[in-house]
Amino acid sequence: MILIIDDNPKSIKALSLIIRDFGQVIFATSGQSGIAMTMKTKPDLILLDVEMPGMNGYEVCRQLKADAATRNCSVIIVTSHSSVDHEVAALEAGAADFITKPLNAPLVRARVKTQLLVKKQADELHRQVEQDGLTGIYNRRYFDQQYAQEWRRHQRQRSPLGLALIDVDFFKAYNDHYGHQQGDECLRQVAKGLHSALRRPGETVARYGGEEFAVILPYTELGEAQKIGLWLCESIRDLQLPHAQSEVAAHVSISVGLASCVPDGRSLPTSLLSDADDALYKAKANGRNRAVVSDRVID
Numbered sequence: 001m002i003l004i005i006d007d008n009p010k011s012i013k014a015l016s017l018i019i020r021d022f023g024q025v026i027f028a029t030s031g032q033s034g035i036a037m038t039m040k041t042k043p044d045l046i047l048l049d050v051e052m053p054g055m056n057g058y059e060v061c062r063q064l065k066a067d068a069a070t071r072n073c074s075v076i077i078v079t080s081h082s083s084v085d086h087e088v089a090a091l092e093a094g095a096a097d098f099i100t101k102p103l104n105a106p107l108v109r110a111r112v113k114t115q116l117l118v119k120k121q122a123d124e125l126h127r128q129v130e131q132d133g134l135t136g137i138y139n140r141r142y143f144d145q146q147y148a149q150e151w152r153r154h155q156r157q158r159s160p161l162g163l164a165l166i167d168v169d170f171f172k173a174y175n176d177h178y179g180h181q182q183g184d185e186c187l188r189q190v191a192k193g194l195h196s197a198l199r200r201p202g203e204t205v206a207r208y209g210g211e212e213f214a215v216i217l218p219y220t221e222l223g224e225a226q227k228i229g230l231w232l233c234e235s236i237r238d239l240q241l242p243h244a245q246s247e248v249a250a251h252v253s254i255s256v257g258l259a260s261c262v263p264d265g266r267s268l269p270t271s272l273l274s275d276a277d278d279a280l281y282k283a284k285a286n287g288r289n290r291a292v293v294s295d296r297v298i299d
């Protein structure tokens with residue numbers, strides 16, 4: 001999606017016609033409304049007029065680049081001034097490129113095409129940084145970042161934050177028996193199963209380590225965590241992946257440790273993690289293939 005920000009409807013029309021082959025084009029006629037629309041729609045590219053009443057294009061660009069929510073949208077500055085100074089001002093404001101009026105259609109198309117390609121590659125890189133290569137779900141790096149962020153949010157809102165740590169039962173024996181390729185496939189299936197067990201927005205499942213997974217559960221008290229623990233176990237049981245070496249089931253199963261707390265000034269993110277880890281330890285000690293919330297055992 002491409003956003004055109006220009007105070008002149010004729011300019012918007014002319015630009016739209018030139019770039020219509022590149023996908024959906026939306027527009028705003030002032031800097032303020034352009035910033036609001038960027039927040040809402042996160043366009044891939046913004047074509048930004050410099051000469052606008054109120055907030056000019058440079059200022060709009062600076063504001064977009066200063067905000068983490070809009071920083072990743074590429075901006076091409078469009079202006080009727082074709083001096084080096086203006087070009088430098090555009091780049092210093094954070095623009096990716098610079099186009100002068102009167103518009104030269106092939107040149108505009110070439111520059112737009114290049115920036116869309118750069119954006120696509122940047123998005124792909126971004127995805128790879130957050131994604132676990134084997135299972136396709138979020139990786140540990142993303143989990144750590146998201147967990148810290150959710151911790152602060154729940155602290156501000158004085159809301160309960162839940163956490164689940166999950167371990168695949170007898171996974172080493174599974175690998176030894178079925179081979180590493182099948183082991184990898186098992187982890188992919190488990191990741192998919194866990195993902196499908198979650199029902200609310202913001203619930204984030206990540207690969208935490210080898211055969212360990214973690215789920216962030218926003219606004220979740222212990223009672224709710226208990227239900228979610230059961231669903232997670234069921235979702236893996238329902239996969240019915242044969243596991244000849246398991247001592248607790250004929251199929252692949254998981255042990256889940258859950259914890260919840262209302263973050264306050266005295267508690268630390270690591271304390272909730274270690275609560276969940278203790279619960280996971282108990283789930284294993286009590287026979288695996290089950291979810292344990294604090295001191296309660298659910299079969």
Ligand SMILES: [Mg+2]
Pocket residue numbers: 006007008049050051052
């Ligand atoms: Mg203008």
